[in-house]
Amino acid sequence: MLLRTLTAGLLCTLLLAGCERQKDEAFEGQVRAYLLAHPEVLQEAAVKLRQKRALAAAGALKRAQARLERDPRDLVANPDGGVTVVQFFDYRDTYCRAVAPEVLKLIAENPDVRFVFKEHPVFGSASDAAAKAALTPQGKAKGLELYRSLMSLKTLTDARLDTAIRAAGLNPQEVREAMGDRAITQQIADTRALAAEIQVKGTPTFVVGGQMIQGADVDQLREAIKRAKSMSYQALADAPAMSTLPAAPR
Structure with a gap:
């Protein structure tokens, strides 16, 4: 009985992990499709990243x-x-x-x-x-x-x-x-x-x-x-x- 219970639990865990993996893959596919359709988002993100780094550098210079x-x-x-x-x-x-x-x-x-x-x-x-x-x-x-x-x-x-x-x-x-x-x-x-x-x-x-x-x-x-x-x-x-x-x- 104990072995049957453990086996069932393991199967449930594997099934849940598989579902989560499928959800992750589906989500990644949606994100990829969106970025391909809207490449300007990547450019905006790059600009924001440069601005963030510039602000961090300016803060470091001010402190020093x-x-x-x-x-x-x-x-x-x-x-x-x-x-x-x-x-x-x-x-x-x-x-x-x-x-x-x-x-x-x-x-x-x-x-x-x-x-x-x-x-x-x-x-x-x-x-x-x-x-x-x-x-x-x-x-x-x-x-x-x-x-x-x-x-x-x-x-x-x-x-x-x-x-x-x-x-x-x-x-x-x-x-x-x-x-x-x-x-x-x-x-x-x-x-x-x-x-x-x-x-x-x-x-x-x-x-x-x-x-x-x-x-x-x-x-x-x-x-x-x-x-x-x-x-x-x-x-x-x-x-x-x-x-x-x-x-x-x-």
């Missing part, structure tokens, strides 16, 4: 804004600028080297724009060494000179790193001694974590005005700077005028 723009450990050009451009870069990256002269040109052309340099070595130990050299007190003191010198190298080796350090007017031995500071290693680790958080896909990557620009697209970068400046000036224009206080009684 202080760490992106105001980390006191970073090298900053034009520190008093009202608009900020952040660059994630690697000295061994071909595209970073190609765009470096344009970055220096933008810095010279836009004294009202802050340029924040995020050392983001992704191409191995030689990249790590160059980033650490640039983050030493000596390297930061030379700032753009060392950046220009390192970016001018077609290949990066220990010997060539020393050559670039000398070309910037620094003593390689002193710089290498300073490179061992754990605070520098921590800064690079923090930058890598930040890059992962905001989904930096590679180098160079720029962030300006809440917009991320992946790659060495100088035209897009210029447009983003122009737009950010316009928004900044508009915000100043829209700010309430300072009220005039009455004169103190004598």
Whole structure:
């Protein structure tokens, strides 16, 4: 009797599973037929997905804004600028080297724009060494000179790193001694974590005005700077005028 009951239960379960599978297949067929008849739905869904991702990216950038723009450990050009451009870069990256002269040109052309340099070595130990050299007190003191010198190298080796350090007017031995500071290693680790958080896909990557620009697209970068400046000036224009206080009684 027990065996008969178990067998009946098993058969019912299998029959129900078969019905559910048939329902799933029927539903999938209906969905497929609808999409084939209305392909514009897929396009609408793709647009919505892009919008959703864009909103998520904008939210991540906003949450990370202080760490992106105001980390006191970073090298900053034009520190008093009202608009900020952040660059994630690697000295061994071909595209970073190609765009470096344009970055220096933008810095010279836009004294009202802050340029924040995020050392983001992704191409191995030689990249790590160059980033650490640039983050030493000596390297930061030379700032753009060392950046220009390192970016001018077609290949990066220990010997060539020393050559670039000398070309910037620094003593390689002193710089290498300073490179061992754990605070520098921590800064690079923090930058890598930040890059992962905001989904930096590679180098160079720029962030300006809440917009991320992946790659060495100088035209897009210029447009983003122009737009950010316009928004900044508009915000100043829209700010309430300072009220005039009455004169103190004598």
